[in-house]
Amino acid sequence: MRHLRRRSGFVLVAGTALTLFASACSSGTSPNSSSTQVSSGSASDSAGVAYASKQVSLYGAVPTFKTPGPPVDVSKVKGKSVFVIPLVPNPFNQSIQNTMQYLANKAGIKYTIYPNQGLVSQWVQAFNQALAQKPDLIILSTAPDPRELQPQLRAAKAAGIPVLVTHFYDESSPAPPKCLACGAGVTALETAPFYRAGRAEADWMIADSGGKAHVLIVSSNDILPSPPTVAVIENELKAHCPGCTYTDVNVPVSEWNTKVGSTVSAQLQQHPDINYVDCLYDAMVQTAVPGVQLAGKAGQVKVVSYNGSTFALKYIQDGNVMGMDVGEPTVWIGYAVMDQAFRILSGAGALPNETTPIRIWDKSNIAQAGTPPSLTQGYGNAYVAGYDKLWSVTWPGYTG
Incomplete structure (x- = not known):
């Protein structure tokens, strides 16, 4: 009982x-x-x-890698631009953003990032700068809270600039515009397995x-x-x-x-x-x-x-x-974010959701994380071949 x-x-x-x-x-x-x-x-x-x-x-x-959606023609994104607004600087977030920059460079995308210390005033300043530069995509990375950026999201929507929010919502969240605070101007999500x-x-x-x-x-x-x-x-x-x-x-x-x-x-x-x-x-x-x-x-x-x-x-x-x-595999997350970005920038349209796996670490498998442990070890590399196939490329996998 x-x-x-x-x-x-x-x-x-x-x-x-x-x-x-x-x-x-x-x-x-x-x-x-x-x-x-x-x-x-x-x-x-x-x-x-x-x-x-x-x-x-x-x-x-x-x-294991599970294909998130149909193939996307990455050749169509060459010459496009993205403006990235990160949450705060820490090793987890920076590993994701370094992966994003690597893939953006491979695809011929202009990549701009606005470093900040996680203050709302800094997110607002960054977003306003992004609006002034008129990029092809704004990415809220790991992620500045969309609830704090409603006027800026509305301005992006009015200007026709899509906004991708990453690793802020749980994978069970509905897609935009139905996700919380998304109606103002969030275009797509990469979600977290909270x-x-x-x-x-x-x-x-x-x-x-x-x-x-x-x-x-x-x-x-x-x-x-x-x-x-x-x-x-x-x-x-x-x-x-x-x-x-x-x-x-x-x-x-x-x-x-x-x-x-x-x-x-x-x-x-x-x-x-x-x-x-x-x-x-x-x-x-x-x-x-x-x-x-x-x-x-x-x-x-x-x-x-x-x-x-x-x-x-x-x-x-x-x-x-x-x-x-x-x-969580930070490099894999970076690949998932850029898969959504490529879909938006190429005109293929974002997936309803893109998420990434987890792995339990304990004494039985912790040696596989490296000595000392690394953010990038122990998750395999199946996602590299998986995304390469989706994108019809043969880029060397990012190793951090």
């Missing part, structure tokens, strides 16, 4: 956020809150562990614990996909792990450096049965790991997360509290 005790309305809010995000009707964030599932366990425990183990095996393997990664995190904890995971989920509800991703993790635990429990807390992005570690430490002391800390984004891990150590729980608690940043993978390699990270 399963029991659910709510100390607040977060589960309802998160479920509502998932519905609203999918329908692109509205947006919002949840306040600091938490919920716990408690179960007496049942004969279905073993079935849940078997299911989760199968998912872990699937996502722990080298990803919810798929959340399910993979939950499955790994179920399998690793033998169906006895007691999870602290550390979220940031001011990031658009966070509340629904929390709901995905909790729903996966509820569906496949009667013996699992969870507690969730919210730490805003602006407080990651100052609050994640102390929050984790306090929660571990308040809930001594917690044996997994699931940080939604691995940028939190650098302070979450010391939080586990401060609570005296190293060796008893494992941290799991998402993104595949090299420092987090190094923690796994060193056996330093980190148990698993769901990684």
